[in-house]
Amino acid sequence: MILHAVAATALLALSGIAVAVFPRSILAFLLFQGSLLVVYLARIPNWLRWGLLGVALLVLMPIIGAYNGYYLEVATQVGIFVALALGLNIVVGLAGLLDLGYVAFFAVGAYSWAIFGSPHGNIAFGGAAFPLAPPWFFAFLLIGLTVAAISGVLLGLPVLRLRGDYLAIVTLGFGEVIRVLANNLDKPINLTNGPKGITPISRPPALGLSYGEYFYFLVLLIVVVVVLVNRRLEDSHIGRAWEAVREDEMAAQAMGVPLVHAKLLAFACGASFAGVMGVLFAAKQVFINPESFTFLESIGVLAMVILGGMGSIPGAVLGATVVTVLNLQVLKGFSLWLNELKNAGVTVLGYSLADLPTQLEPAKYERMIFGMILVLMMIFRPQGILPARRRQRELG
Amino acid sequence: MHMDIPLLIGIFPQVLLDGIILGFMYALIALGYTMVYGVLEFINFAHSEIFIAGAFVGVEILLGLKQAGVLDGLPWPLVLALILLAGMAASGLLAVTMERVAYRPLRGAPRLIPLISAIGVSFFLQDLIRLVESVWRNSFNLVYPSMDSLNVRFELTETIDVSLKALVVIGAALAMLGVLHILVNRTKVGTAIRAVAEDQAAASLMGINVNGIISLTFLIGGAMGGAAGVLFGVQYGLINPYTGFIPGLKAFTAAVLGGIGNIPGAMVGGLVLGLLEAFAASYLSLLTGGAFGAEYKDIFAFSVLILILIFRPKGLLGEVVRERA
Numbered sequence: 001m002i003l004h005a006v007a008a009t010a011l012l013a014l015s016g017i018a019v020a021v022f023p024r025s026i027l028a029f030l031l032f033q034g035s036l037l038v039v040y041l042a043r044i045p046n047w048l049r050w051g052l053l054g055v056a057l058l059v060l061m062p063i064i065g066a067y068n069g070y071y072l073e074v075a076t077q078v079g080i081f082v083a084l085a086l087g088l089n090i091v092v093g094l095a096g097l098l099d100l101g102y103v104a105f106f107a108v109g110a111y112s113w114a115i116f117g118s119p120h121g122n123i124a125f126g127g128a129a130f131p132l133a134p135p136w137f138f139a140f141l142l143i144g145l146t147v148a149a150i151s152g153v154l155l156g157l158p159v160l161r162l163r164g165d166y167l168a169i170v171t172l173g174f175g176e177v178i179r180v181l182a183n184n185l186d187k188p189i190n191l192t193n194g195p196k197g198i199t200p201i202s203r204p205p206a207l208g209l210s211y212g213e214y215f216y217f218l219v220l221l222i223v224v225v226v227v228l229v230n231r232r233l234e235d236s237h238i239g240r241a242w243e244a245v246r247e248d249e250m251a252a253q254a255m256g257v258p259l260v261h262a263k264l265l266a267f268a269c270g271a272s273f274a275g276v277m278g279v280l281f282a283a284k285q286v287f288i289n290p291e292s293f294t295f296l297e298s299i300g301v302l303a304m305v306i307l308g309g310m311g312s313i314p315g316a317v318l319g320a321t322v323v324t325v326l327n328l329q330v331l332k333g334f335s336l337w338l339n340e341l342k343n344a345g346v347t348v349l350g351y352s353l354a355d356l357p358t359q360l361e362p363a364k365y366e367r368m369i370f371g372m373i374l375v376l377m378m379i380f381r382p383q384g385i386l387p388a389r390r391r392q393r394e395l396g
Numbered sequence: 397m398h399m400d401i402p403l404l405i406g407i408f409p410q411v412l413l414d415g416i417i418l419g420f421m422y423a424l425i426a427l428g429y430t431m432v433y434g435v436l437e438f439i440n441f442a443h444s445e446i447f448i449a450g451a452f453v454g455v456e457i458l459l460g461l462k463q464a465g466v467l468d469g470l471p472w473p474l475v476l477a478l479i480l481l482a483g484m485a486a487s488g489l490l491a492v493t494m495e496r497v498a499y500r501p502l503r504g505a506p507r508l509i510p511l512i513s514a515i516g517v518s519f520f521l522q523d524l525i526r527l528v529e530s531v532w533r534n535s536f537n538l539v540y541p542s543m544d545s546l547n548v549r550f551e552l553t554e555t556i557d558v559s560l561k562a563l564v565v566i567g568a569a570l571a572m573l574g575v576l577h578i579l580v581n582r583t584k585v586g587t588a589i590r591a592v593a594e595d596q597a598a599a600s601l602m603g604i605n606v607n608g609i610i611s612l613t614f615l616i617g618g619a620m621g622g623a624a625g626v627l628f629g630v631q632y633g634l635i636n637p638y639t640g641f642i643p644g645l646k647a648f649t650a651a652v653l654g655g656i657g658n659i660p661g662a663m664v665g666g667l668v669l670g671l672l673e674a675f676a677a678s679y680l681s682l683l684t685g686g687a688f689g690a691e692y693k694d695i696f697a698f699s700v701l702i703l704i705l706i707f708r709p710k711g712l713l714g715e716v717v718r719e720r721a
Contacts, residue, residue, distance in 0.1 A: 098512070100515075165508070168508070169645075170705055174698075176645075181695070184688075184689075184692065299515060306512060357534035358534060360527070360530045367523040368519070368520055368523035368527070371515075371519030375517055379498070379513065382505070382509060
C-alpha cells in the first residue's frame, strides 16, 4: 500500500515535471495522462487517490496549460467528450438502447445558445435584442438541457416500441434529419444560417481568467457534476430499472418496471447532458456550423462508451479520454512527424518518404480508428476496458 | 402562389424515368440487406461499403483500360460485362470475408453486439478504401471515364429523351433481379437458403451446411451490392469512399419499406422509394415556391423510414422474419 502510494505520487510528479521540461513533447503529456490512470487504479487510500487527482486536475493541469496552451485545449475537449460519453452511457450502457444519432442533442443545445447568443438572432426573429447579455449563458445551460431533454422525449415517444436494431437505425435517421435541417433552415426563415454557420457567439463573463483556463474549469465543474449525477442514478430506483430493461425487457415488465417511462427517462437524461455540453461548446468555439454534428461524431462517442465499457462510469471517462487524445494528439502528431520526415528527405528501406502521396493524411483516418475500436472490442472484450462493477460481478 | 402547371406536367416523364433508375439501384442494394436479415436477423450495416467497393473496382478497371488506350476500341457490352463481373466478384468476396472475420465470432450474442461490430466494419472500410486509393492514385474522389457509345440518347418525344446508359442500367438491374428470383425459388441452393432462414437448427439436422449457406447468402447479397455499385458509377459518375453511406441507408429503408427478409419486397420498396425521392427532389421546390428545395429529399426518405417503422413495421409486402419474443 505504501509502495503504491509512493509510486503513484512519484509518477504523477515526475510526469508533471516531464511536461514542464518538454512542453512540446506529446509523449510527456501522454505520460501525464497515463499517470492519472495509474493513480486511479493504484491500491492507495481513497483520500490520497482523490487528493492526487484533484491536485493534478485543479493545479497541475492549468500550470501545464501555461507552458503549452494547446494541452489545456485538449483537456477541455476531453472534458466535453467525457460528458457526452457519460450521457450516451446512460442510454446505451444502462438502458441498452443503441442511439446512433446522439450528436443531434448536442446540436440542439449548441444551436439554442448560438441563435440567441449571437447577432444572428436579429436576423432570425427581427429586432435588435440579440445577442443576449453574456450572463444569459448560464441560464442557457439550463435551457439547453431542457430543450435537449424535450427533444429526447419527442424522439423517444414514437420509436420506443421498436426492436433494438430498428431503434438504432431510426435514431440514426433522426440525427441525419437534424443535420440536414441545420444545413437548410436558412430559408424560408433564416434560423441556422445553413452551412455557413453562426458566428460570433457570445462567451460568458470570464472572471479574470483567460478563456482557455475559464472553459477548462467550467468543463471540469460540469464533468464532476455529471459524474456525481451518474453515480447517484446508477444505484437509484430508475438506474436499476434501466439495467433490468437492458437485460430482459419482458422480465423487467413482469417485475413492474414501466417500460415506456423508463426508456423515455433514459433518452431524456442522456440527451440533457448533451444539451448542456452543446451550449458550452457553442460558447467555447464562438462559431458553429452543421459540420460539427455529423454521424461521425455520434459514432465517435459510441466508440468511447464501447471502449471503456458499456454501463461503466470510469469506463466512459477513460474511453472518452483515450479516443479524444488519439484523435487530437496521436493522429495529428503522427501526421506532423511524417511531414517533418518527408521535408527532411528521409528514406526508409530505400524508399524516399518525399514520394509519399500528398493525399495521404494520417490525421484524417479517425473513422478507421473508431471502426477498429468497435469491431475489436465487440469480438475480444465486449465488456470494455474498465467493465461496470455489476457486470464484473455477474461475469466473475 | 403561382404554379406553372404545364411545367409540372412537362417534366413528369423525365422524373418518372429518373425515379425508376434510382429505384432499381436501391432495389439491388436492398437485396443485400434483406437476404442477410432474412437468414441472420441482423442488419449488415457495412453493406453500403460493399456497394461502394464494387463501384471502385469498376472505376479502377475502366481507368486501367483507358490508360492502356483500349477503352474506346472495345465494344461497350463487353466492357460493361467485364466491370460488372469484376465488381460483383470483389464485393461478394468482401462480404464473405467480412462475415467470417467480424460477424461469425459474434453469432448468438445479443442483437446489438453484431450491429455495433457492423458499424465498425463500415467505418473501417470507408477509410481503408480511402487509404488504398490515396496511396495508389493520390486521390480518392474518382470519376468514371465516360463511354461515348453509352451516352447516345433516344428521343421519345420532343421533350423527353432517354440515354442508352439509363436503358442499360435498368436492363442489367432487371436481369439480375430475375436471376436472383430464380436462384432463390427454383434451385436446390435457394431451397437451402430459405430453409436456413426458416430455422437454422432444423436445417442443419436436414444435412444443410448452415455456415456454408450463410457465407453464400453474404456472397450473393454482396455481389448484388457490387453490381449496384458499378451501375451507380456508370450512371452518376463521381464516387468517393463515403458516397455509399447515404444510398446504403436509403436502400435499407427500401428493404424495410418492402418488408425486411422479403426479396420481392426489396424490389418493390426500392422502386417506391426511388420514385418518391425523384418526385420529392423535382417537385418540392416547384410546389413550395422555392422555400423547400431538393436538399430535403434525404429528410423525405428518412421520414418514410420512421413512419413505416412506427405504423407498419412489417413493411408493404409483409416481413418474412418471425418476431422473436
